Amino acid sequence: MRKYRKNGRVSFLFVFVLICFQFHCLLNPIVREILDLDPTKKNDKLKQLGLLLGLYGSPTAAITPSLGNVILANSKIQIVFNRTMNPNSLTATLGVNLTPVWSDTYVANDTVVLSGSIPVGTHSFILDVTDSLGIHLSPVSGNYTVLAANTNLYYVSPSGNDGNLGTTPGNAKLTIISAISAATPPAAVFVSEGNYLVNSGLGTQVNLVNNVSLYGGFSSGFLNRNSSVYVVRITDTATANADTIAVNAGATITTSTVVDGFTIRGASNPNAPTASIAFNCLLGSPSITNNRLEGGVVSNAMSAVIFLSTSSAFISNNTIQGGNSSLSNTFGVVVQDSSSPTVVYNIIYGGVANGSSHGIYNSPHANTPTIVNNTVDGGTGNISYAFNTSHPSNSAVTNNFLNGGSGNTSYAIYHGAGAGDVGNYQFNTLFTSGGSIQYCLYEDGGSSPISFNGNRLFGCQTALYYDQGFNPINSITTINGGTTGGPTYSGNY
Template identity: 50%
Template sequence: MNRWFLLLITLFFQANCLYNPIVREVLELDGQGKKDEYLKYLPFFLGPSSIGARMTPTLGNLIRTDSQIHVVFNRSMDPESFSAILGSSLTAVWSDTFQSNDTVTLTGNHPIGIITFTMDAKDSNGNQMQTITGNYTVVSTNTNLYYVSVFGNDGNLGTTPTNPKQTIPSAISGSVAPAAILVSAGEYPLTASLSLVEGVSLYGGFSQDFLNRDLSATTTRIFDSRTGTDLIAIVAGPAVSVATYFDGFTVQSANDATTIQSTAFFCNGGSPIISRNRMLGGTASTGSGYSIGIRISGASPNIIDNYNIQAGDALDTFGIFIENSSSPTITNNTISGGLASGSDHALYSGPQNNNPIISNNVISGKTGSISYGLNSSFPSNVTLTNNFINGGSGNLSIAIYNGAGNGTSRGNYTSNRLFTSGGTNRFCMYEAGITAPTYNSPISFNNNQLFDCPSGLYFDNNTPIFDFNTINGGTNGGALYTGNF
């Protein structure tokens, strides 16, 4: 009896093995077309314990406002439990690919921009999937798409992934706005400054076949290979507005130890959206030069979610340099100065009517005879909220410097963390100007955390202050300051 039972069990498993796609592939029981189909969807046949989904286009990609998103799950799903949001709720149409209700097509009128996507569902057995979260870059329906690859050719039209241009300037000059230029991973040298064009956006970080975009794993690097006296890698002139995006690149400005200026990105009157980049100022003369990550002159760009904005080595170094009545919005970036033989600034707002709004950034001065987290020169009026600000480790290191003025208050500083990391003289908040009319108190200085500033938590009227009772309401011009600790 036991032998017959074992024989039946053996025959049962052998028969079932013949239905296993892996066994069938190994034994070559199917034709090549069927084998390829099995291999394509192998993760789904293997039946993982968690709910899996294959999305087309993949998360992180560029889509139009009317694009469909196609999702194939590795099991039957419960349509009633399903939700997907891309700016607003998407319409879901279910179908069967391998099993019932394992495929959904999502449609909607997607908002333009870098938009968060979320998707939730349960399978047909009531098991909850792990929420899928990411983003899509959404462009208008009438956007013309162009492609650039290091393996392309500037003789190509660049209008399809299979005939890309080789250089970004060629793609810009051949484009018709509104346009999006998709640039695959690789190294793109510049032999002249690259000038942006209104309505022609640049997006880096694509795979070579342009099917995937993962900025954390893929680098599209634009670098200035020149030498000379005044070197700027990217320029946005006055015609360029927030309708133009520059997203997903590493930009390295020139390294020339004799040059006066090495700047990665110059908003010269132009106000594009600059997002998810690494902006690296290069090397300039340590005797007379300056290195800048992003320079803003007479402009109001949106600078958001950049991974690193950093100066290089020079006499004076600036992560971001603001001048000539500019009002940029600077949010969720990592910003740092450089290695200066003179003064180093993570953020500098010059002596004009600048009104930058700066929030939720990590701001770090580095080294020099003086290093600053923020140097705000009168009459610049900075609004600074929820930032992490390190004055650096210069001989004199200052987290926030409020420049001398005419007695008129400038600057709103709220809920920031201020500290220094080194130096001989170290201050968290420094008011320049000793007596009226040259002193310049902030309009507001509230709810800030101050620490690691052994020379003075607050420098006021030529006097260092170390106790919070004085800082909160006892400084010259600061009777309403409160909540600092």
């Protein structure tokens, strides 16, 4: 009997021809209909054919003001689409549902203006709409910062002039200081990309005025805002034999005064006798958000990025980069003199110091800081601390990554000596990245945390928990309820 060998090529060819034939049968009536239609109906049928073939992409939108911008509560948002849209399909929210008004720019129903009673704050902009064929808009993702409708706006640009009024992009001022002086509160100063030099030795530092907020990160024409792309730098250039401050918030400043979207650099002043500070809050309590703040390079003085004295500042979503001190100490954030700041969602680095470097230094005063969801690195010093705190300061420290740094001796948390228990530490991650002596939590004696629960401790070779300044503990079981002052501690691992 003759044997027949199956031919794989014939089978594949047969299947391919069959598919093509079926596809032809599917398309052929549509093609004939298109050819027979009058010209006024051909476009719609061609679109349907494109949709069937997957060749007709999603609609796109040009949004003005662009996403990421700062707008007033009574602002209108205009959107121009690249084709006719279905007005009945649109939903748009910005803190509230927005009301659409449709019009024609290039084709029918390709433009919509959105408005509403938009609440003050930062809100996500959510937009959904389909075109006339039911195809959804490409995803839109972004937010707006919304100011009260009565906010007076001022503009600053490297190409501006301080003789200008500063009330429109076309007559912008040259310096931030001039715009603040001219502003009538409530006001917001918009600053376009560029370098803005101040000299605190000559008294030209930025002194905040209450209810006059500063927003950086604008493009040169103020049409777009993105502080990572359109970088606005405030740099203190002081070199005199005096302490230096780049931005200062005095006693009248409240959290309604916002500084957002800048790179702020403290002076690299080898002649500063005591301190170089990037952002000083002496009795003032501004909102410091979405900035990059950098400490200066100094010799004998300390370098501090944010210095809080009797302040309830709100500090959020910043990158705080400690400076360098060849003979003294460095600090990311200093909290002292009965301050009660809120410090959330920041990245903090303690700097490089010959003495001690601190991510957050909480002085032995009656401070009550709230410290939540930060990533803190103690930096590099002879001694480095992610969080250095002492009685009677009573801190709420929750959900932070606290790296003691790479000092010769490093502490994720240093809990200083005192008479009485203070501090609540919940759900933090404590570790150190270097040094020959390493502690996750070090008690110096006389004071223990009120609560210490749900924390992760690792990478601290000297002690996970140093109890009352004399007893190193490396057993999680002992930490959970077995320390001198912590019979209720639990959930640590």
